[in-house]
Amino acid sequence: MSFLGIILTFSLVDNVVLTRLLGICPCVGAPGGMRATASTAAATGLLMSVSALAAWALETYVLLPLGLDFLKTPAFVLAVACIAGLLDLAARRAVPQLLRAAGVPVAAVAFNCATLGVVLIAAKGGFTALQSLVVGLSAGAGFFIALTVLTAIREKLDVEQVPEWLRGLPLHLISAGLLAYAFLAFDRAFLSRIFQGW
Numbered sequence: 001m002s003f004l005g006i007i008l009t010f011s012l013v014d015n016v017v018l019t020r021l022l023g024i025c026p027c028v029g030a031p032g033g034m035r036a037t038a039s040t041a042a043a044t045g046l047l048m049s050v051s052a053l054a055a056w057a058l059e060t061y062v063l064l065p066l067g068l069d070f071l072k073t074p075a076f077v078l079a080v081a082c083i084a085g086l087l088d089l090a091a092r093r094a095v096p097q098l099l100r101a102a103g104v105p106v107a108a109v110a111f112n113c114a115t116l117g118v119v120l121i122a123a124k125g126g127f128t129a130l131q132s133l134v135v136g137l138s139a140g141a142g143f144f145i146a147l148t149v150l151t152a153i154r155e156k157l158d159v160e161q162v163p164e165w166l167r168g169l170p171l172h173l174i175s176a177g178l179l180a181y182a183f184l185a186f187d188r189a190f191l192s193r194i195f196q197g198w
Helices: 005-015 024-029 032-061 071-096 096-102 114-125 129-158 169-185 190-197
Strands: none
Touching: 024 114, 032 071, 032 114, 032 129, 071 114, 114 129, 129 169
């Protein structure tokens, strides 16, 4: 698969939130405005890309040569948690004022199931190191798109006249479902038509 195909697939066609329903929690239930949303999405995207590359290296140079590929999932969970901790420590030292303004610690993003999902998808896909990095970046971009659009919808609906029994999580889940339905327009046939035009 070409790099453009990977980018379009993992950001639009196979969006980790809207098609696989991974990482839906911050999309429908997290309080906060666009600043917190952008910070969470950026931290998650960075963690996805670094974790996908690290998982490729871990699988290629440690698990497969030692015959320990059955330990892939727990090894990836530990790798994601360690990378999140290291990124959080680096961010606290490099840009502490940015972290305070964002209000989202990078270590908290490690518990987002979308990160582990992207790592497992990239490992199962048999991508190279650079492709794994692009898969992580593209999935992070897709997560950013879904999270910001759902936050904008949530902010708009908070000021509208909505029945009390529909407010909160039910309305957020309905919004996520409708957005996922809208993203069905980006399918593999859409990609093939794009690539035929080139």
